[in-house]
Amino acid sequence: MLALVLALFPLRSAAQTEPFDASWYHPDQPYLKIAVVEDGLYRLTGASLSAAGVPVEGIDPTTFQLFENGREIPLYREGSGTTLQPEEALVFVGKRNRGDDEAWAYNEDPSLQSSTFYSLYTDTTTYWLTWNAAPGLRYAGRTVTSALPPATTARDTVHVEKDNEYFFGDLFFTGNPLYTRGEGYYWSRFSHSAGGAITRTFDVVLPRPVFDPALQAHVQVHFNAETNTRHRVILSLRLREGTGTTFVPVDTVEWNGTA
Known part of the structure; x- marks a missing residue:
């Protein structure tokens, strides 16, 4: 799981x-x-x-x-x-x-x-x-005198996170009793006892997509295992532009135990 x-x-x-x-x-x-x-x-x-x-x-x-x-x-x-x-x-x-x-x-x-x-x-x-102790901190005004044309694009950050599942932490962890490794909220939970793979798709819609080969996207995924067995995760991205779809393999991770 x-x-x-x-x-x-x-x-x-x-x-x-x-x-x-x-x-x-x-x-x-x-x-x-x-x-x-x-x-x-x-x-x-x-x-x-x-x-x-x-x-x-x-x-x-x-x-x-x-x-x-x-x-x-x-x-x-x-x-x-x-x-x-x-x-x-x-x-x-x-x-x-x-x-x-x-x-x-x-x-x-x-x-x-x-x-x-x-x-x-x-x-x-x-x-x-x-109030009435000392002069407070204020935003400083600026006078813009540049003749440069206004910018037409800007870099933005999209953070997509859904905290649907609460995990109480690694049950096999025997470290510091003041905290539990991996405790916190997660988007989804995978659980099955039969063979075969489980596939989940998470759609991320960019508010202002710009398809430029020179730009890079950083994707970070955090997993935490609940059982002390062997785990294998395959991550891929499905990119859509107009009516076209491209699957891009990202990484495959395998490990034993909860860590």
């Missing part, structure tokens, strides 16, 4: 876990807690801040500061007066919580994680807004 997750994204080095720094927090400062569960732009209007109990009329707008995981992130302020008006807003880029900093749950070995796209614990990222 196998658990499979398929994702398309650029290869990158694993992030290093750093000790948490609590120096950003000052007990004598007021803080407004803001919860974000989706990536996007968020507007904190003067009216909404007042409704949340923030004394907007008595705050110098340049002193608004926003913190995420102990790090100050920039704000964009709409308006330019000495107070934040009800219709004006503080704008920031909010991000859903992911599992990038959860390597500690796997003995600091990111290769043992099923995926970092989702957190094992919560989708919520908490932001803390404070």
Whole structure:
């Protein structure tokens, strides 16, 4: 039996876990807690801040500061007066919580994680807004004077992941009791006791496909075995352009046991 997750994204080095720094927090400062569960732009209007109990009329707008995981992130302020008006807003880029900093749950070995796209614990990222302490971090304005023509293409990233199955980890693993190798969410589970192959097809639709032989796509697939037997996986890509279809063999992997 196998658990499979398929994702398309650029290869990158694993992030290093750093000790948490609590120096950003000052007990004598007021803080407004803001919860974000989706990536996007968020507007904190003067009216909404007042409704949340923030004394907007008595705050110098340049002193608004926003913190995420102990790090100050920039704000964009709409308006330019000495107070934040009800219709004006503080704008920031909010991000859903992911599992990038959860390597500690796997003995600091990111290769043992099923995926970092989702957190094992919560989708919520908490932001803390404070004021009247110091000038806040702001996005810097830019004046564009270049006469170059506008770009017509841009590189994009498509991440396709479906977390349909939760795997509790390698039952035969006898390492650190604080974590279980391979635990996490997976796209699909293969299970059979008879001979023969099981085939699964996962369609990935590119939003803006560009068929250029000079471009490369990086495909990363993560498997985790549940049984201590022999396993064999054949991976191929089916490329479609118009009405044509091309099958491209990628790799064949065989191994014994769960690792």
